[in-house]
Amino acid sequence: EAGVVQSPRYKIIEKKQPVAFWCNPISGHNTLYWYRQNLGQGPELLIRYENEEAVDDSQLPKDRFSAERLKGVDSTLKIQPAELGDSAVYLCASSETGGALWTEAFFGQGTRLTVV
Amino acid sequence: KQEVTQIPAALSVPEGENLVLNCSFTDSAIYNLQWFRQDPGKGLTSLLLIQSSQREQTSGRLNASLDKSSGRSTLYIAASQPGDSATYLCAVSSRGSTLGRLYFGRGTQLTVWP
Numbered sequence: 001e002a003g004v005v006q007s008p009r010y011k012i013i014e015k016k017q018p019v020a021f022w023c024n025p026i027s028g029h030n031t032l033y034w035y036r037q038n039l040g041q042g043p044e045l046l047i048r049y050e051n052e053e054a055v056d057d058s059q060l061p062k063d064r065f066s067a068e069r070l071k072g073v074d075s076t077l078k079i080q081p082a083e084l085g086d087s088a089v090y091l092c093a094s095s096e097t098g099g100a101l102w103t104e105a106f107f108g109q110g111t112r113l114t115v116v
Numbered sequence: 117k118q119e120v121t122q123i124p125a126a127l128s129v130p131e132g133e134n135l136v137l138n139c140s141f142t143d144s145a146i147y148n149l150q151w152f153r154q155d156p157g158k159g160l161t162s163l164l165l166i167q168s169s170q171r172e173q174t175s176g177r178l179n180a181s182l183d184k185s186s187g188r189s190t191l192y193i194a195a196s197q198p199g200d201s202a203t204y205l206c207a208v209s210s211r212g213s214t215l216g217r218l219y220f221g222r223g224t225q226l227t228v229w230p
């Protein structure tokens with residue numbers, strides 16, 4: 001069974017340029033997460049989707065970050081314009097949740113973004 | 117806000133030792149706790165998931181315990197091997213308004229030398 005797939009693995013861009021990350025979750029997982037991990041830190045949630053609905057986006061910097069999850073499957077995360085402080089690893093995760101059931105979250109390999 | 121702390125930040129041991137990694141969290145109203153492994157430049161690999169009603173989970177040489185009332189979890193690694201070298205992250209899923217959000221510690225960087 002394929003795991004969570006992210007692309008690209010690495011991205012280097014100049015500040016003020018746009019960038020987009022793509023995530024394909026595990027088949028059947030209705031919950032999708034985007035996390036950001038700064039160097040030496042644990043990941044922090046940016047946004048969580050249940051199916052197509054963003055149910056927790058309180059930590060997403062909405063002035064420059066946007067995300068979408070079309071048809072409740074794949075998701076894209078966009079930054080426009082990028083700033084130097086956005087350099088980090090962006091992790092996508094998925095899990096099967098419903099009602100009182102919360103299962104393991106499975107993570108992708110991440111996209112390492114460097115803004116120069 | 118849930119705060120997760122992991123001790124020690126780094127650990128270097130010879131092969132064969134039994135290890136204990138510690139995780140503490142400030143809000144005991146958790147839904148579950150998950151231990152992850154992260155290799156350099158890679159994503160997170162789930163090791164063990166403990167539901168709030170459980171006391172421990174075991175997988176091979178790994179055993180994780182949970183004491184929700186005191187806000188603590190430990191990950192026990194038996195007979196460590198060089199291949200266990202990685203960063204180990206603890207994460208809790210809290211109840212309430214942020215249900216479903218995982219709060220992570222900074223991790224314990226483990227080095228096992230031959």
